[in-house]
Amino acid sequence: MKKSYFKILGLGLLTGLVNGLFGAGGGTIVVPAMQKFLAVEEHDSHANAIAVILPLSLMSTLIYSRHLKVDWNALFYVSLGGIIGGILGAKLLSKLSASWLHKIFGFFMIVASIRMITG
Amino acid sequence: MILFIIGLLSGLISGMGIGGGTVLIPALTIFLNFGQQIAQNINLLYFIPTALAALVIHVKNKRIKKELITFLIAGGIIGAFAGSYIAVSLDAVILRKLFGFFLLFMGISEVRKK
Numbered sequence: 022m023k024k025s026y027f028k029i030l031g032l033g034l035l036t037g038l039v040n041g042l043f044g045a046g047g048g049t050i051v052v053p054a055m056q057k058f059l060a061v062e063e064h065d066s067h068a069n070a071i072a073v074i075l076p077l078s079l080m081s082t083l084i085y086s087r088h089l090k091v092d093w094n095a096l097f098y099v100s101l102g103g104i105i106g107g108i109l110g111a112k113l114l115s116k117l118s119a120s121w122l123h124k125i126f127g128f129f130m131i132v133a134s135i136r137m138i139t140g
Numbered sequence: 141m142i143l144f145i146i147g148l149l150s151g152l153i154s155g156m157g158i159g160g161g162t163v164l165i166p167a168l169t170i171f172l173n174f175g176q177q178i179a180q181n182i183n184l185l186y187f188i189p190t191a192l193a194a195l196v197i198h199v200k201n202k203r204i205k206k207e208l209i210t211f212l213i214a215g216g217i218i219g220a221f222a223g224s225y226i227a228v229s230l231d232a233v234i235l236r237k238l239f240g241f242f243l244l245f246m247g248i249s250e251v252r253k254k
Contacts, residue, residue: 026211033215040216041223043239044180045161049246051212059208068194068203073212075191077220082184084224089177091185095168098143099150100186103160106151107190113152120253126153126163127250130243133166137240140170 028058033073040074041081047074142171147186154190161187162246169236176236177227 032054040047052070055061061069146167150160161183168179198204227235 029208029211030215033212034219035215036212037216037219037221038223039219039242041220041225042227042235043161043165043223043242044177044183044227045159045165046242046246047216048159055208061205061208065203065205068198068201069205069209069212071191071194071198072204072209073216075188075195076213077216078184078187078191080217080220081224081227082181082188084221085177085181085184085228088228089175089181091181092174092178095143095172095174096182096185098141099147099164099168099182100189102144102147102149103151103154103164103186103190104147106148107155108151109148110152110155113155122156123158123250123253126156126158127247127253130162130166130247130250133170134240134242134244134247136170137166137243138237 025059032058036073037077037080040077041084044081044085047077146171150186158246158250162243165239166243176232176239180227180235180239 032051036047036051036054039050048067048070051073052066055066055069056063146164149167150164153163154160161180164183164186165176165179168174168182169176174182195204230238
């Protein structure tokens, strides 16, 4: 039992580190890790990931915002689009085959990543 | 408005279980020349209210495992502290490249999903 606490602490540490360093991506660590190493069922892993990443993001944004200017105007328009996109996504995506969507987005992510690395 | 469209796309894909940040952050830096840290902070800030809304529903549905998340958060806060301080002290161009490698890794894993 004690040993697994250390495992969970370590997993949390890694999640916070990635999420803080990149301002994103905590979920890509903690969701599969919960399923693989902690035997959490898929639906629950997504729900609990949000509960974990929320305070970590709060902590990170406090540090970021102390060191940088926050672009509130950009945040407003991005959030407006994000809320509408989230609602549309919830309604649309269950009707579409997710498999090829993942491949298309994956392809765009690779193209964007190369631009970010080389540009 | 480009910002609105970028937000819309990020919101759409977060419904697929891919973090919205994987669209939002690269789009802000590539198309609108945002500094890497500024873009990352927008994603963090944007995540907070949406996550809060989702969390309320998950708590109501009794999906939250309190003991598990307590330990994850305890470790996570230390990691978040370290990661964030590294991020704000790095040069924006170097952080952008590091993010690029992280995105490359995530993109490959998305393409390989069955």
